[in-house]
Amino acid sequence: MLHTALQAPTALIPWLDPATIIGAAGPWALLVVCFIVFAETGLLVGFLLPGDTLLVIAGLLSHSQPYAVNGVFGISVWWVALLIGLSAFVGGEVGYLIGHKGGPAVFERKESGLFSRKNVERTNHFFERFGGITIILARFVPIVRTFAPVAAGVGHMHKGKYTLYNLIGAVLWGFGLTMFGYVIGFIPPVAEFVEQYIDLILLAAVGGTALVTVWHYLVERHKAKKAAALGADVDTDAGEARELALDPEVFERAPDLDGDGKH
Secondary structure: HHHHHHOOOOOOOOOHOOHHHHHOOOOHHHHHHHHHHHHHHHHHOHHHHOOHHHHHHHHHOOOOOOOOOOOOOOOOHHHHHHHHHHHHHHHHHHHHHHHHHHHHOOOOOOOOOOOOOOHHHHHHHHHHHHHHHHHHHHHHHHOOHHHHHHHHHHHHOOHHHHHHHHHHHHHHHHHHHHHHHHHHHHHHHHHHHHHHHHHHHHHHHHHHHHHHHHHHHHHHHHHHHHHHHHHOOOOOOOHHHHHHHOOHHHHHHHOOOOOOOOO
8 A cells, every 4th residue: 555655646636645745845845844833933924824733744744654664754753853843942042032132123013914913912911921931831822922932032031041941832832743743643543534635634734724824814904904094003113112022020920820810
């Protein structure tokens, strides 16, 4: 079965067939995955990219069956997970550096659908509730994981503490979810389902992400245009940007796990 699968693509959508991906993308497939993971926490537009699903799919594709030895990426899943985790860590460090060097000015811009002041405020709420461990928790929360490193940098969170939390978060999210995807491939029903419907799984992952991205962009852009038409201020000026910067003491708080406002 494995030999046949590698000899002739049988997927409903040939360009999504694992064998086709191996032949056409080779090692670049993993590079693309790593870049997406890096961008999600290293670039302010990273929230438009896929995250958790991508990591699980990467783990599934690293399973030796029904693709080839060492899976679709051609290297051990341990290296795949390690490189993805490293990309997540580096992305977090770059995001912090952008915020630290750029300061509150990073938040100065016109809402356009790619950036929303509400996204920053949502991230700030996480910090106000959970303190520094938000850096760890944010990895599992879309949008927040993109803005958290920048917000920590703008607020001058202690660099050593930030790097420690960033490392823990990268390991749990990047390395952990990838390995989780790999492990569930050992479950016979799941492995058989993946083998039979791999093209549909990939199509759902890619298409679903694209639809969510476009939807998010259009909704945010519509809100910004509607607010502007009503005369609302849709620009984040210098003063408002400074207000979005958190005080360093927020990062030192113990988490408010029960949500009662007491740390």
